[in-house]
Amino acid sequence: MGERLAEKVAVITGGSSGIGLASARLFVAEGARVVVAARDAERGAAAVAALRASGGDARYVPCDVTSAEHVARLVETTLAAYGRLDILFNHAGANRAARVTELDEAEWDALLNVNLKSVYLGCRFAIPAMLVNGGGCIVNTAGTFGLVARPAQAAYCAAKAAVIHLTRQMALDYGPQGVRVNCICPGYIDTPLTAGVPAAMRASIIAAQPLRRAGKPEDIAEAALYLASDASSFVTGVALPVDGGQLVSG
Amino acid sequence: MARLSGKTAIVTGAAAGNGQAIALRFAEEGCNLALSDVNLSAVQETAAQCTALGVRASAERTDVTARAEVEMMVEAAWANFGTVDILVNNAGIFFNAAFDEMSDDQWRRMLDTNLTSVFLVSQTVIRHWLAAERGGAIVNLASISSSVAFTRSAHYCAAKAGVTALSRCLALEYGPRGVRSNCLAPGIIETAMTRPALGDPATVTDWMRRIPLKRVGQPRDVADGALFLASDESAYITGDMLYIDGGWMVE
Ligand SMILES: NC(=O)c1ccc[n+]([C@@H]2O[C@H](COP(=O)([O-])OP(=O)(O)OC[C@H]3O[C@@H](n4cnc5c(N)ncnc54)[C@H](O)[C@@H]3O)[C@@H](O)[C@H]2O)c1
Numbered sequence: 451m452g453e454r455l456a457e458k459v460a461v462i463t464g465g466s467s468g469i470g471l472a473s474a475r476l477f478v479a480e481g482a483r484v485v486v487a488a489r490d491a492e493r494g495a496a497a498v499a500a501l502r503a504s505g506g507d508a509r510y511v512p513c514d515v516t517s518a519e520h521v522a523r524l525v526e527t528t529l530a531a532y533g534r535l536d537i538l539f540n541h542a543g544a545n546r547a548a549r550v551t552e553l554d555e556a557e558w559d560a561l562l563n564v565n566l567k568s569v570y571l572g573c574r575f576a577i578p579a580m581l582v583n584g585g586g587c588i589v590n591t592a593g594t595f596g597l598v599a600r601p602a603q604a605a606y607c608a609a610k611a612a613v614i615h616l617t618r619q620m621a622l623d624y625g626p627q628g629v630r631v632n633c634i635c636p637g638y639i640d641t642p643l644t645a646g647v648p649a650a651m652r653a654s655i656i657a658a659q660p661l662r663r664a665g666k667p668e669d670i671a672e673a674a675l676y677l678a679s680d681a682s683s684f685v686t687g688v689a690l691p692v693d694g695g696q697l698v699s700g
Numbered sequence: 701m702a703r704l705s706g707k708t709a710i711v712t713g714a715a716a717g718n719g720q721a722i723a724l725r726f727a728e729e730g731c732n733l734a735l736s737d738v739n740l741s742a743v744q745e746t747a748a749q750c751t752a753l754g755v756r757a758s759a760e761r762t763d764v765t766a767r768a769e770v771e772m773m774v775e776a777a778w779a780n781f782g783t784v785d786i787l788v789n790n791a792g793i794f795f796n797a798a799f800d801e802m803s804d805d806q807w808r809r810m811l812d813t814n815l816t817s818v819f820l821v822s823q824t825v826i827r828h829w830l831a832a833e834r835g836g837a838i839v840n841l842a843s844i845s846s847s848v849a850f851t852r853s854a855h856y857c858a859a860k861a862g863v864t865a866l867s868r869c870l871a872l873e874y875g876p877r878g879v880r881s882n883c884l885a886p887g888i889i890e891t892a893m894t895r896p897a898l899g900d901p902a903t904v905t906d907w908m909r910r911i912p913l914k915r916v917g918q919p920r921d922v923a924d925g926a927l928f929l930a931s932d933e934s935a936y937i938t939g940d941m942l943y944i945d946g947g948w949m950v951e
Contacts (some may be wrong), residue, residue: 452701454774466701499734501780508767509795522733529747534754564851618749618950619950620948621912622912622947622950622951625911625912625914626912626913626914627914630913634848637936653825659875660871660874660875660876660938660939661875661880661936661938662873662875662876663936664860666936669935670939672928672933672934673933673934673937675933678932681925681927681928682924682925682944682947683921683925684887684913684915684917684944685921685925685942685943685944685945686913686946686947686950687912687943687947687949687950688942689941690935690937690940691937691939691940691941692936692937693937693939694875694936694938695871695872695875695880695939697939698868698869698871698938698939699872
């Protein structure tokens with residue numbers, strides 16, 4: 451067991467599967483107490499059982515990150531359980547590939563809510579709790595699609611670009627009070643979210659990346675650990691691509 | 701568990717400041733170190749401090765602007781340690797010069813020390829890696845000056861922007877063969893390089909207005925970033941630039 455997050459309390463949204471779960475595992479292994487926030491109670495319970503089996507301190511809180519009521523309760527429950535909140539990893543998100551003309555208004559709203567409003571809500575309720583401790587640390591999951599445009603990803607690209615810029619903006623507002631805000635821009639990562647990508651498309655994406663492989667959830671978890679730990683105490687407002695080099699040639 | 705155990709790193713400019721902090725941080729994580737600097741006695745002192753942490757460390761007098769010296773340094777690292785896994789291109793200089801008064805010599809000295817050095821050392825190390833059919837991790841010290849302008853610093857900004865571009869190209873060209881190349885972009889870090897400016901209250905006031913975290917950075921902050929980019933923890937990261945600037949770049 452490491453100690454890079456010793457004594458810290460972390461909330462991870464979307465923490466019951468894929469990258470979120472890999473991050474929960476790593477955070478727990480580094481000494482954090484972790485609140486897994488997710489919608490699916492069965493998966494949430496399974497995740498927490500696995501984290502506890504590894505010797506970690508973890509609990510599950512049901513949460514739809516698009517609901518202010520849920521997110522407020524998530525922060526309250528965390529404070530009630532652990533007495534503090536140091537790290538918020540806003541990881542939950544969703545995608546549906548579509549061009550603007552193919553998205554009806556309800557779909558647009560749903561994608562913006564789950565990818566962008568969720569970050570606002572998490573920060574809206576977590577930052578006051580962090581300020582009570584004299585500071586804290588927020589890590590948002592944006593995406594390389596927030597830095598470059600991709601075909602038929604209208605709502606997702608827009609939401610992720612907004613997450614990157616909101617990250618910078620909040621870094622400015624809360625830096626003086628000791629809250630750091632950073633985001634990670636994952637490239638192509640093998641997770642349940644990308645499981646449906648056709649094999650030929652996956653192969654062509656990988657072939658275009660300098661490192662010639664898909665990312666693993668653990669690759670993102672390590673970046674989240676760096677950004678959540680005191681090792682990055684002079685880092686705020688950054689968007690860190692973890693993308694196998696996908697972005698070097700645009 | 702040590703995060704670089706069993707690895708060997710070359711760190712240039714390791715006598716002081718960021719380079720010294722990087723060497724010591726890597727040593728804490730079990731990394732053997734091939735250190736160099738133009739200041740031999742000071743880099744020997746860094747090596748002694750690393751050795752005291754329980755790793756093997758060597759110190760060479762190497763001017764990173766001279767190809768022959770660079771080649772000797774890299775050869776010696778391979779001979780001493782049997783392998784090199786990590787290269788940190790840290791050696792660098794800074795001095796102010798108004799553009800209209802800048803001499804050819806000042807321009808060349810800046811570009812040679814801060815940019816051509818990265819070409820020379822990276823090329824020498826990459827040739828070794830290709831010959832051995834293996835990869836490795838390169839960490840280049842760029843700067844916020846790669847991305848934003850400072851007065852009386854056109855030569856420094858041009859050199860650092862060059863480092864950033866060079867680093868991305870290495871990521872593209874050698875990624876398929878297992879080489880990762882990333883930049884650290886420090887903001888204002890308290891070292892000999894910034895000490896003169898940090899002595900001027902007006903400059904410090906101006907800087908504090910620009911830094912959301914309301915402090916200058918310490919070499920240890922840079923060293924922790926270097927550790928992340930040099931270790932397998934960042935195995936899927938290449939061609940990036942990691943700002944360690946207290947938030948300077950957000951505005
Ligand atoms: N201090 C900062 O705020 C800051 C900000 C951005 C980037 N950086 C970069 O960090 C790196 C280290 O700078 P520092 O702040 O630690 O400065 P420093 O002056 O404390 O250390 C630089 C070291 O490089 C060595 N060096 C200089 N020329 C050399 C040469 N030709 N060959 C070999 N060694 C040489 C020096 O002897 C010294 O030991 C530099 O690349 C610098 O540009 C520093």
